[in-house]
Amino acid sequence: MWKTVRICERLAVQLKNVSNCKRTFLSDAYRCDEAWNKRLASPLLEKVDLEKFYILLSQKYSRETKANAVDIDIFANAISGDGEEIDELIDLLYKLRRTSETSLMLDSTHYAVVRSFIKANRIDGLLNVLHDRVNYGVFPDHCALNILIDSLVKSKDYTSAARAAVLLMLQEDFENEISNALVVYACHMYLKNPGDTWKEPEPVVDTSKEVVKVRVRFLRNPYFDDHFDLQKPAHLVGKTLSMYGKHMGDSIGRTYQLIGLTFYGKYDAATSLVREWTQNDTKQVLYRDGLELVKNELAKIAESEITDQIKALNEELKMLEAADLVNESLEAAMEKRVKDAVSQFEEKDIASQLENFPKWENQRQSVIDQQLAELDRKQRLENVAKIKKDLEERERVLTFFENEEKIDLIIESRENEEENKPTEIKQQNAKDEDYIPPEVHSRARQTR
Template identity: 40%
Template sequence: MLRNLRYCIYKRKQLTTFIQYQTFLTNDYQCSEAWNSQRTTPIINQVNLNDFYNVIDQNYSSKGVISPIDVDIFANAIRDTYHLEELKDLLHKLRLSAETGNMLESTHQATIRNYLQFGNIEELLTILKDPLSFGVFLDEFTANILLDKLVTSSSFEQAANVAALIMLQEEYNNEISNSLCQYACFKYIMGYSRPPEPEVVPDKKKKVDEIKIRIKFLRNPYYDDHFDIKDVFVLSGKTLAWISEKKSDNVNINLQMIGWLVYKKYDKLLHLCEASAKNTSFKVFAEVIELIKREINFVEQDSKSELETSISILEKVNQVDSSLEESITNCIENAINKFQTRDIESQKQMFQQWTEVREKRLEEQIKRLDRAKRIEAIDHKQKDLQEEEQKLWFFENEDAIDLEIEEKEQSIDSNLKKKTSKAVDDDYIPPEILPKRK
């Protein structure tokens, strides 16, 4: 079952108060020790974040160039919340540069772990939901850690947003992520309450001045039914439907029904109910029927017949004695027991690889900068030698130098004449403008 964690709130006059809450993942899953060890390398320890940020920012302002390895080192070197805003700024600048495709994988995880560590989850979700501006994406491990934190703190709306991000990325390879996403969306849907309808204000006939704006073109309206979905409730339904569609056991079929219902795909819901009713081993949870009965009051008249048919089909099917929430919780526990050890070992290996990649990329960047400096120094030396040679052999090459100067002056004069000269015809007679006839 769920694991109990105890945390100390305060200690006053030898009186210690504790608060207890439940979590799914163990502390070992976060691999904090392995993560901190890869952040304590000499490369990161020697960084002064204030000076380092100023150097990166000045280099971007003057040359328009920003290095992904610099951003990665900055992200991994953060030790307090003060530098999170600077990290956000660097991520945005990197996203605008041509080097955005070379962003290191460790930068994603460092960003997410930093915001989680300092409790800036709202800001983290803003970054994750805007990949075009920041380019930060969840992997399966950070998704599990973030979902576990949000679910155990009863932040189900935020958890549903995170689950929707995983659905939009269409990554369903991790069983722990899938089960946590299902739990987050289920809890959000079951506890969802519709906002009150806005009051209808009677129109007062007033003369309104029309403002017309000239635009170049009009875009045809387009709705992709995926990235364009903004309603968290509908997103939760689609997430639940798509993830539950990957398995055909009893729990996932019931969750899939809830997903199609909330996603407003009533035809798919009816088709699934008809197909499941033919299966003798299928059992329906009471929560599914109750939810359909609740939502039928908010759908259009054309869709009510499909929902009524679905209810009549499911009421004839055998029901499960336990609750759906308990069954989802058991699925999460089973997935954790089965795959947690594998995920922990994968993270440790990944952290070691990231350390090696960071050192390799930094070495390549140092060599590249040294090569550029040497080339610049050679060019500067060649110019100095040419000037010195011109001074030493001036009298021997005086005629050639004079001819060169004269050619340059002539070319400049000819260019000026082309720009300023205008063809003038002395015989040109302007047309006579006559008054209009009445």
């Protein structure tokens, strides 16, 4: 009897866990796990010992100060576990970025980096790599980013999901409909559940007491491009919602456009937008709970920081309350938009991934074949040069007595050059000692 009770308790816990598990927007088929894992069975990747391969690549970089793009691609794609290979991959990406080979990074490398980090559950490290484009240069495609954002939404890590979504805004990328919907949904959920792990980077403060003066030709004026230089999370998320809301263009899009401009701090643009909607008497202009979100955000601003632009926006929002507003849930509407995009375009993305996997494998093998052919060509040229040098040595020995007078003249001219070198050096040193810089010489003339 007690055995039956314990079994029932375990079943109840499992059912509770299943009920609490949030279903992802993307299906399991979207990840193409079976097709992706087949890469490890390729003759090239199955022979790779990651530990030895990393040591070999590190030694090669130390010796030649040059990392090879296809080698990094092989390492990234050969990762199958969740061990220390991730740290080694970060190091290799950093080294590759500092060579001319970074422009030859293969498309499969970007995709493999994201999949490897997700499998190892190294989300913070992945986001740091993706946002540090200067030092790592990883730009994943839509499918990889969709898988990343979807997995973060499932785990309710909305802060990380928003950090991933911002990447597409920085690239001004609107090509993939699933990505567009997931980006807006992730940012919406972040504003609703803001985390404390995404903070603005603190400015670097030089604590050294030593004063170092450096002569510079000119000083650069401070410049802020209002895009890649954005650091505040609210501004990044706000600009993302503003851009993608404008791209959507309907009631949902207008709502997120207003929310985005408010969090972005563009109060004049938000005021002009609201004034345009009210003057044109736009039908179903935006969602009421989105308007409340904007008003709550403006209410958080301290009294001392309220400007004329904020006051003007508040006045326009009061006029907007009497407009034709949608009373449905904005979150539910956006969630439906994501599901519709997935149902419509999921098969297309799956087919794209299944097409890319073998194409990337063939591309990798083609690059390796080209490099092997180039190495073989260089080796044959070196062999030809060596044979030619040996023949010249043999010819010199065989024709020594015929060219004895010419050889004596060459030896004599070289000896004369060696004898004249010390005299030339002494003369040059004497000139250097008598040399007076132009500035000092002009001052001497002025004192006379």
